[in-house]
Amino acid sequence: MAEERAGAEPEPESGPGVDAGRSADKSGQGVVAAFGQSLKTLRTRAGMEREEFGKRLGYSASTIASFEQGRRIPPPRAIDRSDEILDAGGLLTVWKDQLEKAQYPAFFQGMAQLEKQAIELLAYDTLVVNGLLQTEGYTRALLNNRRPPLDVETIEQRVTARLARQEIFDRYPAPFLSFVMCESVLRRKFGGSQVWRGQLEQLLLVGQRRNVELQVMPLACEENTGVDGPFTVITREDGKRFVYAEAQGASVLETDPKPAVLAAARYGIIRSQALTPRESLAFIEKLLGEL
Template sequence: MTVVRGDADAEPGSGVETGERPDGEPGSGVMMAFGRQLKLLRLRAGLDRAEFGKLVGYAAPSIASFEQGRRIPQPAFIDKADAVLDAGGLLMVLKEELARAQYPPFFRDMARLEAEAVELCAYDTHMVKGLLQTEAYMRAVLAMRRPLLDEATIELRVAARLARQEIFSRWPAPLLSFVVEESVLRRPLGGEGVLRGQLEQLLLFGQNRNVEIQVMPLDREDNAGVDGPFTVITRKGGEQFVYTEVQGRSNLLTDRDETRLAAARYGIIRSQALTPRETLGFIEKLLGDL
């Protein structure tokens, strides 16, 4: 069995927390490539860093950090820089890879697998799956982390999660299945307004033909998910992976027997939960009660 383990959150003060990456760290290659391309385009436009910075709303030292591959640019900067420099999409093409570089090293493989998935099945017990979260819900959850995350790190994590939601518009469309415990949908993380927005987004996602969202009711006497949350990812060709994360630690399982058992367990969980149609009605009722 192959197991990859890692910390779910880097220690305060590390490169992950600030958005800075030391040379040679996995993920820095795409940052260096972006930085070189950005500098070439800026010089082609005849702009120094200060002039360019004024046009995109960033200080010259920040532009230098981007160009030298020491800081991960946010999606809004990439979009604006591409337009200002008339890059024709040369910068934007790296946006997805740069978003994945915002994660701690251990999660980048998982993010890549997620982007390649032809099928993704997730069971969650404590909070709404990151792929399904609204921006407000993301910010609320990240602000609750202990030890506290600084604002720059929260912005990086939000940008990365939003970029992952590209999976919903990808074609060919992957098959996406989510089972969530009822208690998650009743927990007002961030306040009632945040919860309302999150429930409304679940209804929208649930209307996609390739997405099935199911609720595991609290009154169920049988629940095969007692061992906790997990995600099963299937790539083209049938290769499967199982990802788990708890208390700041993560596992990525690749052993065929382990992944088959997890997939079978997920199938049982789905059969015990409300159907997707019943779930949409359930969520609508929750919204009506708020």
């Protein structure tokens, strides 16, 4: 879910269609498999068993097997450490950018790239809590609700990737982040009461950050300019804006200036119709007290 670059760099591609998305996903799987084979080859060349290598890296032998078999993507620090332990001379670290891209579904890869360059992010959500605000438990609950079911490795990969995106909150200089969510989002207790309690607490914590504004659009509100559904507007450091929207495993990343300007204006109206940030945090606190 909405759910990752400066001017001299290539523009992010628009969201792929279903067939293109599947091809990109297969390409990503190929990258992960190739990295795993390289890792295994270098480990074997170093005369190191999985148990020993895992112990030095801080993982179990079964996790190392998952890395080598392309079922899991190691985090960047684990890749750096593996390169050091195996004296690979950079043969593993050169995979980092490709692996980072491969950890996201094909339809989200352009957005994940933009999030890292954002100086402003405006997100309107109507179905679930925005990925940048989700707790681990809430993310797992959402992914476990997918049909057809996702395999365990894919769930672990996407949980890790989604949580990694939240580094945006600690970036310096801090980007401006604004989130407006429909009250209906706050009425769906994915994962049960305990998971939902943790998610509400997370929203309250994030909403108190100086560079974050969190607002709720009440169901009782008679006017809501967000009738066309969820969307995100991102502004890069070079001033260029992009609009992202997704549904049913497909997405559109609009790079044309006109739709981006209109979407930003629409978002401004939505913000004016929603509860203020102070009122919104009070509303969330009330929901928390009712659990």
